[in-house]
Each structure stands twice: as C-alpha cells, then as structure tokens.
Amino acid sequence: MDALLVVNAGSSSLKFQVFGIAGMDLTRQIRGKIDGIGTKPRLQATAADGSRLIDQTYDAKAVRDLPTAIAEARRWLLTLEGFKLRAVGHRVVHGGPDYVRPALIDAGVLDRLASYQDLAPLHQPNNLAPIRMAMEINPGVPQVACFDTAFHRGHAEHTDCYALPRAFYDEGVRRYGFHGLSYEYIAERLREVAPRAARGRVIVAHLGSGASMCALREGRSVESTMGFTALDGLPMGTRPGQLDPGVVLYLILQKGMKAQAVSDLLYHDAGLKGLSGLSNDMRDLLASDDPHAALAVAHFVYRCVLNAGMLTAALGGVDAFVFTAGVGENSAPIRARIVEGLAWLGAELDPAANEAGAMLISAAASRVAVHVLPTDEELMIARHTLALISAPNA
Numbered sequence: 001m002d003a004l005l006v007v008n009a010g011s012s013s014l015k016f017q018v019f020g021i022a023g024m025d026l027t028r029q030i031r032g033k034i035d036g037i038g039t040k041p042r043l044q045a046t047a048a049d050g051s052r053l054i055d056q057t058y059d060a061k062a063v064r065d066l067p068t069a070i071a072e073a074r075r076w077l078l079t080l081e082g083f084k085l086r087a088v089g090h091r092v093v094h095g096g097p098d099y100v101r102p103a104l105i106d107a108g109v110l111d112r113l114a115s116y117q118d119l120a121p122l123h124q125p126n127n128l129a130p131i132r133m134a135m136e137i138n139p140g141v142p143q144v145a146c147f148d149t150a151f152h153r154g155h156a157e158h159t160d161c162y163a164l165p166r167a168f169y170d171e172g173v174r175r176y177g178f179h180g181l182s183y184e185y186i187a188e189r190l191r192e193v194a195p196r197a198a199r200g201r202v203i204v205a206h207l208g209s210g211a212s213m214c215a216l217r218e219g220r221s222v223e224s225t226m227g228f229t230a231l232d233g234l235p236m237g238t239r240p241g242q243l244d245p246g247v248v249l250y251l252i253l254q255k256g257m258k259a260q261a262v263s264d265l266l267y268h269d270a271g272l273k274g275l276s277g278l279s280n281d282m283r284d285l286l287a288s289d290d291p292h293a294a295l296a297v298a299h300f301v302y303r304c305v306l307n308a309g310m311l312t313a314a315l316g317g318v319d320a321f322v323f324t325a326g327v328g329e330n331s332a333p334i335r336a337r338i339v340e341g342l343a344w345l346g347a348e349l350d351p352a353a354n355e356a357g358a359m360l361i362s363a364a365a366s367r368v369a370v371h372v373l374p375t376d377e378e379l380m381i382a383r384h385t386l387a388l389i390s391a392p393n394a
C-alpha cells in the first residue's frame, strides 16, 4: 500500500503516524510515539483498530536524544511489511513571516527554516532534526513542512504587530499565533458539521496542555491569543499565558535570575502546575480538594472567558464557539464553567449534551452554537502532504 508518514517531534517525545493513500483518500494505519526520550524511553504504537503493535521500554542511554529516537522509530517502522513510503509530512512549529502554506522541502527551504531558529529556539531545532535525517535516509522521498504559524499569516498588520519600534517587526518580532494546524482542521470540520456557522464568526478554544483560542471569520483566522511565542494568551499546563513583561524584568533585575532560569520557569514551572503547586493536569486539579487546585481551575476558566471576550470584540460578535484538544474534548465541567461565563453573549448550555460530550452542546435557545469537535493535526498534515505531492508541478 502507498503510504505517508507524519512526524511530530518535540523535545521529549517523537510522535508519528502512518496513513495509507488511495488516490486522494487517506486512511490512518498506525499511531505511534516514543516518549520519555533521555529519561524513560518508551516506544508505543497501535494499529487503526486500536490493537497494540509494540510497547517497548529502553534504557535511558539507548534512546538518549531525538536522533536516537528517530533511528529507533525508523528501525521499527522498517519491520512493517506492505507499506511503500511516498512522502513524509513534518510538523514545524515556526514558519516565520514568510510561509503562509505548507512547503515541499529542499535545501533552500531547510536553510530558511533554520534561519527562524532564533524565533523558536526551543522548538525549531527539534522539528528540523527529523527533516534532515529523513532527507538523508530517503533522498528520493518528498518531505513536506506544515507550519503551526501558517494558518494565521493572513492577520492584518495592525493586529500582527507589537507597539515596539518598527525595526523589531521587520526582524520578525510579530504576533504569529500557533496551533494553526489544529484550527485549520477544525475550520474544515466545521464546514462539514455546521456549514452556516463555518461561514460566520467562530471562536475555537484549543485547550490541551498547550492552550490558545483563535477567532475565525468565514473559516479564516483573524486573531489568536498566542503571539510571538507559544507563551502568550491563556494559562496552560506549565506556561503562564499573558504576563506583564514587567514581571520578567523583576525576575532578572531584582531577583537576579539568569535568562535560562526565567525561560525554564515560564515554559516548565508556571501555569496550572505553578499556581496549584500540585499538577499540570486538569484531571488532577478537578479531582483535588486542595484550595490551590481550585484557584488554578478558577484562574484558567476566568482567563478563557476573558480571552473569548477579546476575540468576540475582534470578530464584532460571535455565532459559534468550539471546544477542542485534551481539556476541551474531555472535560464537561470546564466546558460548563466557560459557557456559563459566556452567558452575556447569549450562550446557553444543554447540560445533558455536555455531559455526553455531544458534538453540539448548546441549548436550542442559545444565541451562540457551542460545539465539541476533536482535533486531528496529524490528519491535517497528511492532507497537506498528499495535496502537495499530487500537485502537477510537485
């Protein structure tokens, strides 16, 4: 079977999926990941029907970094029979100011992406390593880069800039916005399940361990809660969301913290984890009777409602609201509390539909339709990859 490989590489995990191709149809065949890279490496993969294909743990030294994880995933993938690899689609966090759509990768594209390393030093190197390896290993197989920023590149300049001297904008200090592959998938899905809403004004809340919201007008992104980096906007599992830059100055100038320590604090020790002092996982916080857990949850809900208000202003009103990603797809109590905070917009919940995790969870009389739609960033990457390799001039 002709197949596509989708690769999503982070600092401590490598996720991959295999899709079968028949014409322009895609069918998911395998989901896999190696997590705990360098600490407790574990390779797991399941077939389309959910049956386990492999579950193997390794010595920390055996899978000590991303390249060794890629080599291990490849070794296992090569043991599978019946797949003919036609292309590899890569998730790339940063497409810089230039990439408004996915790109077929050649040496020039790779150089350009490497030049964005300063804009996303934590993510870009992890994203580029698998591309370089895949190009070396399979020189004849097309590689496609799909960007988390691309979907937001149509934002108007006055929404895209910070009030800083112009030179900073020109060198790339802009409000890029992230989670674009998720929002693009949701925009497509909405066209199928709620075509009228899809043509209107929609707020999508991607609430996972990373969290952001996106304002869609006629299916196009016009505003995002994330900015120059994925630190901005909503509070997240371990990131604070919007923060007065004066706090960062205080940490450096008054507390004498080094830049790396501030970075570690903001990326790994803040957010729900920092505020609760307990956990970055919303499930733990909801199950806890510790008042700090309740505070972290209340803060998260409050900031979601506040940011939804901001995006409503950007859109001049809102017709539909969509919950997606780990918390959005699975947590009825969080959805209920956020929708309650949107009552001023005329949003009204259908509690039974919410508890059941139905696709439409608003009451019939609600002025805002509220949906729950599972996201699928990997399928979005597979679609882009197939479209690019099928284009006549590919």
Ligand code: ADP
Residues within 6 Å of the ligand: 207, 208, 209, 210, 237, 280, 281, 282, 283, 325, 326, 327, 330, 331
């Ligand atoms: P990632 O950003 O890593 O892709 P996900 O979208 O998979 O994250 O979301 C993971 C998060 O979703 C977990 O950290 C957890 O907090 C949250 N989550 C998953 N299931 C539930 C649930 N039933 N209730 C509350 N939170 C949940």
